[in-house]
Amino acid sequence: MTTGPGNDPRDPQGAAEDGENWREEERARPEHPLSVMLFSWMRTETFLRLFIVGVGVVSLGAVVAEWVLSLQSGEPSKRLIGFYGIFGGLAFALAVLAGWPLGAALRRPETHYDPPQHDKADAAAKGGADE
Amino acid sequence: MSELFGMLASGTNPGFVLLVAGVMAALIRPTALRGVVLIGAPVLALLMVLYGPGWGVDAARTDLLGLQLSLYRIDSLSFVFGLAFVVATGLIGIYSLHRREPLEDGAALIYAGAGLAAVFSGDLLSFVLWMELTTLASTAILLSRRTAAANRAALRYFAMHMISGLLLICGVAVIAMDRGTIEFVQLGPMRDGLLVGILDPSEPGGALFLAGLGIKAAFPIVHAWLKDAYPEASETGSVALSVFTTKLAVYALVRCFAGFEPLIWVGAIMTVFPVFFAVVENDLRRVLAYSLNNQVGFMVAAVGVGGELGVNGAALHAFTHIIYKSLLFMSMGAVLLRTGTTKASELGGLHRTMPFTSIFCLIGAASISAFPLFSGFVSKSLIMTSVEYAPGVYIAWLGMMFASAGVLEHSGIKIPYFSFFSHDSGKRPEEAPFNMLLAMGAASAFCIGIGVAPVWLYELAPYREAALEYLGVDLFSAKHVLHQVQLLGFAIFAFLLLKRMHLYPPERPGVILDADWLCRDLGPASWRGIGSFWERASARRARVSEAVDRWRDWLVSQCGPSGWIARRASVSAGAIWTVIILGATLAVIYGAVR
Amino acid sequence: MIDALATGYVYAIIVAMMMASLFVLLTTGNLIRKMIGLSLFQTTAGLFYIALSKVGGGTAPIIIDAESAVGQARAARLDPAYVEHFGVDGVVYGNPLPHVLILTAIVVGVATLSVGLAIAVRVREAYGDTELDAVRRADAAASEPEPPGPRGRPNA
Amino acid sequence: MIGLEFLNIAPQRFAEQAPALVVVGPLIAACAAVLAPGRRWAWFLCVGASAFAFWMAVVLASEVARQGVISYAMGGFPAPLGIEFRVDALSAMFALLISGMAVLTAVFSGESLETEIMSSKHPLMQGGFLTCLAGLLGLVLTGDAFNAFVFLEISSIGVYAMIAMGGARDRRAYPAAFNYLIMGTIGATFYLIGVGFLYAATGTLNMADIAARIPTLTSDRSIEVGLAFILIGLALKAAVFPLHQWLPAAYSHAPSMIVVFLSATATKASVYLIIRYLSTVFAFDWQVETAFMAFVLAPLSVAGILICSMQAAVDPEIRRILAYSSVAQVGYMTLAIATATSAGVSAALFHLFNHGVMKAALFMAIGGAAIHLKSQRLSDFAGAAKSAPWTMTAFGIAALSLLGAPLTAGFLSKLRLIQSLVAADWGWAAAVIGLSSLIGVFYVGRIFEVVFFRSEPEGGSAVREAPVSILLPLWLLAIANIWFGIDATIPLGLAESAAGAVMGATTLSPAGAP
Known part of the structure; x- marks a missing residue:
């Protein structure tokens, strides 16, 4: 295995410990120049606001453009102008918000499926090496 | 030399090349030499596919105990899938160059070879047999992660696929008996010049075959193996796994059941429900597995529509999907390699030291979310159009629209955002090794290239004319592009708003219950439940539930070396059995004579 | 000869002996007694052949x-x-033929008996006992606590 | 018929005497081997005599292919008074299988015995092996019912002694050999009694003669009783469930060499006699026999297939896993025979051949590993593929074949079995085979998981690569497993012609053929 220790998803503790160890040496690793160039300016609050506005403008612009197009072509639009946008936004919000109840209902501790310790038969059936 | 190659290419299934290379790779220790095999074999296979026999020719026939098998038959449908498989195999080869796991590399090549051979089979039996080999090889891939969790997942995966393989074999046997043939050519008529939809799912054989393919394609309820097993493989293993099994099933669905309308609904459900699971799932590779399930749903729906548009949609979407999904799995594999985890709750801010991987991941995310000018848009449009114009399935279409927004959520945003951006986890891992970056770069180039110049892809379509016509008229029509921009734009806007309002569910570690709960939890629990019921009913405080809990203990104690059966295997028992059976024989014989 | 089957009592005795020998085989756990039962069983098969060969009123061949x-x-x-x-x-x-056959069968029986007794001697050497139950108990005891017997010493 | 006719370069005189030479050769060599001055000499004798027997078997097989049934009067006394060796395609197939396996085993035995048996006893071991070989070959060639008993016992006594030889390394071999001796002798005596009944009814011991006289007799219970005794006796020797109980212990504690040979041939020879009696001596359509097969043989086979597969799935010792699987595989064969169709017998023979090839390879690989690893526990093979890649890869190929993976011999024979069962309208039996294949997935899967995917124990695996003299026959068998999985002309031809010889022409119309 070339992956580091603690990569077993069933072993959160191990991963956490290794994470601690790694941080010590990794804090020293400088940010990649390409990252500085491409992404560093994205971290500012101003950019984020501009980005939200930009996305909103593009989206609304697409709706407007669709409206203009339907006027030009003259034939009646099959669906409501902006149907895709509204549907997309709502669908996305629904999917995300469904995460709250679903998470509460379905999430179990990470050890949920781990085999119970007393189950020796399990181990025996899997190769008898653990005896 | 070229003549020799011609002979090789025209009569040999290119899958064999990969199989042989796989065996070689498993045996070769020196990494450099193995690298030559890992990359050389797909290149050779690619040449063989390109310069193969003409379409519809039975290039290699054989006879297996009296059954006529067609080992190598290419047509425009299998060509697309085969080409995608070969390209993906090459990418996987490059991606795994840094590893020192001959067994896993070999298994991956054998997996690919079996998949390729299956796609180029001309009859049901050889297809199913190659399919069985993919099962073995993919289980080997899982086992070669060598962790306890992976081993357990591999066993579950193997059991599921053995069941599916059994269904497929039984289906083939019934079809052979009912129809007297198993060759594609003889099974069904051409539809518009292509052998698709050749089986009838209302026949028992067809139904069995469909059931077997349903498991392989991860239909709802039997989908759990996918999200269970794929994330347990190693970083390269999961890339290989993501390519073949489900797409082979899609290929076979097109070949056998194109135009079978219920598949539209199955596909629509498949696209919708993984969205919800993916939102709450914490392990990002598991999120990708759900998204794989969802993408296969799009293809299945297209298969259900059938016709030129549907078949084109399923095949081309499979092609693009294979590439961008492996790209995403590769980027997560790089994260796994460098940080040791893919849990969203433990990641974040990796773009600082892994900018290349971040960019490639973003390209993959944009492709899968079907942004215009990326590959997903090119192929998914075909599917959405085909379903939109199919009669009577408007609800299914709406569901798939919903799922499109969902894809953006889980694959387009969640994957890159939580791993590379989001809050800073403090991890500063090294950038991925060069060979990984190379593979990801190549895959990204495919994604963008296809997105920008889709004509390359459409030239490959099973129904080429229909595809090119669609390309000329519909694909980049202003209306279509605007619709997609609206959908994605508003969805992203919603994301930003929800995030600002802290309504976005936080990533928390945990296991998400799914349909596998049925066999992993409910099964044992109901055993225990029955046990406790009996306990109460019998009013004795016997440890019934414990006994039920340990039924395997019992099995071992009965069949094991010191068990009931073996304990009685003494000489005396042997002599007694001899006498008993002699008595029984005499009784039977006397009965027969009288 | 076929008539011979009808002249019952010899066969009744043979069947009785056969049952007795099988009974010994089934019930005893002692190696030596088992070999005795086995020889007896083989002998009854021989007697069966000899009885077949008897022709009413005939003399020895x-x-x-x-x-x-x-x-x-x-x-x-x-x-x-x-x-x-x-x-x-x-x-x-x-009929002289069954006599000849049984002569062969006796040789086979003697060979089996000697091999069986030789093995019995070895069992006694290895386990210190000639009861199969004791042998089984010894094996079970050896295999429970630790993996059984890599006593890989070449033949002593 | 077999593709080996080019070996038939013997002078005519040899060819005429081949039926006797094939048995007498190993028998004489056995005496010589016991007296051999050293273990090398004994080994050379052993290989030489086996090779000679194989050569003669090839000569016989090609003669049979050329002129049909060969009748050879032993000692010049003509049948039915004298002992007749009657060689048809069925006998020839078994002679080929047995002598071929003997050659490989003999080659294998050199290095394997080295670690398992004290060197001064090698000549005895080789002598026992050659005796056993001679006995088995005589058994499948003879046309005389009583003579078959003698050969059966000759081979068995050799085997008892050789199993007991394992006791120096693992004392459990002694009781195992003793139990086998008791059970085997009971079986042989049952057979003897049965032959007595037939003799009483027909007045002859020659099988062909018995077959000819049975129809002329008015209903006589002694024939039916004789049939019952013979079949039960042979079932004991063939390890048909539940008369198999001698087998697992014998296989798991005997020296590797003899296990390799036994697994591939010994029980098979008894299956041969069962087929011979069911088809040649009696008639398959005789209602007594149909009743026996439907109500006794088939249920026992099914029970054996399922129960022994389960036992194999949970057993911790590798050789016993394989032994239980052998019993289950014998169940496959008897199940196919019980259909009483030509296709069934042909499928059984085909599977018998393939099973011989795969089981011999498996036990040979275990034997190769046993040179350095004294334990047989499956868990001790953890990571063996790392330390002994060649040995274990061959092992893996054979294990896949045992599982019935496509492209291996095992797959074709399972396919053939299922085809024949379905063709005989025994769909349920085909389902049983499917089910047991699923169980087979577990035990083969376990072996695979341990050998190939489990990491080595601390301090490295004790398994080491086997020496060349073992790898050579091992890989020959492994390649045969793949070769016969792709091109089954040779085994299928042998099985078809053998089944044809005893059942009349065999044509299985495969499902799906136009």
Whole structure:
């Protein structure tokens, strides 16, 4: 295995410990120049606001453009102008918000499926090496 | 030399090349030499596919105990899938160059070879047999992660696929008996010049075959193996796994059941429900597995529509999907390699030291979310159009629209955002090794290239004319592009708003219950439940539930070396059995004579 | 010969012996007794063949030379009714073939017996006991606590 | 018929005497081997005599292919009074299988015995092996019912002694050999009694003669009783469930060499006699026999297939896993025979051949590993593929074949079995085979998981690569497993012609053929 220790998803503790160890040496690793160039300016609050506005403008612009197009072509639009946008936004919000109840209902501790310790038969059936 | 190659290419299934290379790779220790095999074999296979026999020719026939098998038959449908498989195999080869796991590399090549051979089979039996080999090889891939969790997942995966393989074999046997043939050519008529939809799912054989393919394609309820097993493989293993099994099933669905309308609904459900699971799932590779399930749903729906548009949609979407999904799995594999985890709750801010991987991941995310000018848009449009114009399935279409927004959520945003951006986890891992970056770069180039110049892809379509016509008229029509921009734009806007309002569910570690709960939890629990019921009913405080809990203990104690059966295997028992059976024989014989 | 089957009592005795020998085989756990039971079982099979070969009133399958004095004397001991009917030359013999067969079977039986007893000696050497139950208990005891017997010493 | 006719370069005189030479050769060599001055000599004798027997078997097989049934009067006394060796395609197939396996085993035995048996006893071991070989070959060639008993016992006594030889390394071999001796002798005596009944009814011991006389007799219970005794006796020797109980212990504690040979041939020879009696001596359509097969043989086979597969799935010792699987595989064969169709017998023979090839390879690989690893526990093979890649890869190929993976011999024979069962309208039996294949997935899967995917124990695996003299026959068998999985002309031809010889022409119309 070339992956580091603690990569077993069933072993959160191990991963956490290794994470601690790694941080010590990794804090020293400088940010990649390409990252500085491409992404560093994205971290500012101003950019984020501009980005939200930009996305909103593009989206609304697409709706407007669709409206203009339907006027030009003259034939009646099959669906409501902006149907895709509204549907997309709502669908996305629904999917995300469904995460709250679903998470509460379905999430179990990470050890949920781990085999119970007393189950020796399990181990025996899997190769008898653990005896 | 070229003549020799011609002979090789025209009569040999290119899958064999990969199989042989796989065996070689498993045996070769020196990494450099193995690298030559890992990359050389797909290149050779690619040449063989390109310069193969003409379409519809039975290039290699054989006879297996009296059954006529067609080992190598290419047509425009299998060509697309085969080409995608070969390209993906090459990418996987490059991606795994840094590893020192001959067994896993070999298994991956054998997996690919079996998949390729299956796609180029001309009859049901050889297809199913190659399919069985993919099962073995993919289980080997899982086992070669060598962790306890992976081993357990591999066993579950193997059991599921053995069941599916059994269904497929039984289906083939019934079809052979009912129809007297198993060759594609003889099974069904051409539809518009292509052998698709050749089986009838209302026949028992067809139904069995469909059931077997349903498991392989991860239909709802039997989908759990996918999200269970794929994330347990190693970083390269999961890339290989993501390519073949489900797409082979899609290929076979097109070949056998194109135009079978219920598949539209199955596909629509498949696209919708993984969205919800993916939102709450914490392990990002598991999120990708759900998204794989969802993408296969799009293809299945297209298969259900059938016709030129549907078949084109399923095949081309499979092609693009294979590439961008492996790209995403590769980027997560790089994260796994460098940080040791893919849990969203433990990641974040990796773009600082892994900018290349971040960019490639973003390209993959944009492709899968079907942004215009990326590959997903090119192929998914075909599917959405085909379903939109199919009669009577408007609800299914709406569901798939919903799922499109969902894809953006889980694959387009969640994957890159939580791993590379989001809050800073403090991890500063090294950038991925060069060979990984190379593979990801190549895959990204495919994604963008296809997105920008889709004509390359459409030239490959099973129904080429229909595809090119669609390309000329519909694909980049202003209306279509605007619709997609609206959908994605508003969805992203919603994301930003929800995030600002802290309504976005936080990533928390945990296991998400799914349909596998049925066999992993409910099964044992109901055993225990029955046990406790009996306990109460019998009013004795016997440890019934414990006994039920340990039924395997019992099995071992009965069949094991010191068990009931073996304990009685003494000489005396042997002599007694001899006498008993002699008595029984005499009784039977006397009965027969009288 | 086929008639011979009908003349019951010999076969009844043989069947009884066979059952007795099988009973010994089933019930005893002692190696030596088992071998005794086995030999007995083989012997009854031999008796069965010999009984088959008996021809009513026939003599042992030994050629009689009617001319010589010895032959005359032997012939005189035969059943007078047969001599009268067939003459001394026409003596009725039992079927000689089963005798020959059983001679072979006895050889086989002796070989089996000797191999079996030799193994019994080895069992006693290795386990210190000739009861199969004790042997089984010893094996079970050896295999429970730790993996059984890599006693890989070459033949001593 | 077999593709080996080019070996038939013997002078005519040899060819005429081949039926006797094939048995007498190993028998004489056995005596010589016991007296051999050293283990090398004994080994050379052993290989030489086996090779000679194989050569003669090839000569016989090609003669049979050329002129049909060969009748050879032993010692010049003609049948039915004298002992007749009657060689048809069925006998020839078994002679080929047995002598071929003997050659490989003999080659294998050199290095394997080295570690398992003290060197001064090698000549005895080789002598026992050659005796056993001679016995088995005589058994499948003879046309005389009583003579078959003698050969059966000759081979068995050799085997008892050789199993007991394992006791120096693992004392459990002694009781195992003793139990086998008791059970085997009971079986042989049952057979003897049965032959007595037939003799009483027909007055002859020659099988062909018995077959000819049975129809002329009025209903006589002694024939039916004789049939019952013979079949039960042979079932004991063939390890048909539940009369198999001698087998697992014998296989798991005997020296590797003899296990390799036994697994591939010994029980098979008894299966041969069962087929011979069911088809040649009696008639398959005789209602007594149909009743026996439907109500006794088939249920026992099914029970054996399922129960022994389960036992194999949970057993911790590798050789016993394989032994239980052998019993289950014998169940496959008897199940196919019980259909009483030509296709069934042909499928059984085909599987018998393939099973011989795969089981011999498996036990040979275990034997190769046993040179350095004294334990047989499956868990001790953890990571063996790392330390002994060649040995274990061959092992893996054979294990896949045992599982019935496509492209291996095992797959074709399972396919053939299922085809024949379905063709005989025994769909349920085909389902049983499917089910047991699923169980087979577990035990083969376990072996695979341990050998190939489990990491080595601390301090490295004790398994080491086997020497060349073992790898050579091992890989020959492994390649045969793949070769016969792709091109089954040779085994299928042998099985078809053998089944044809005893059942009349065999044509299985495969499902799906136009």
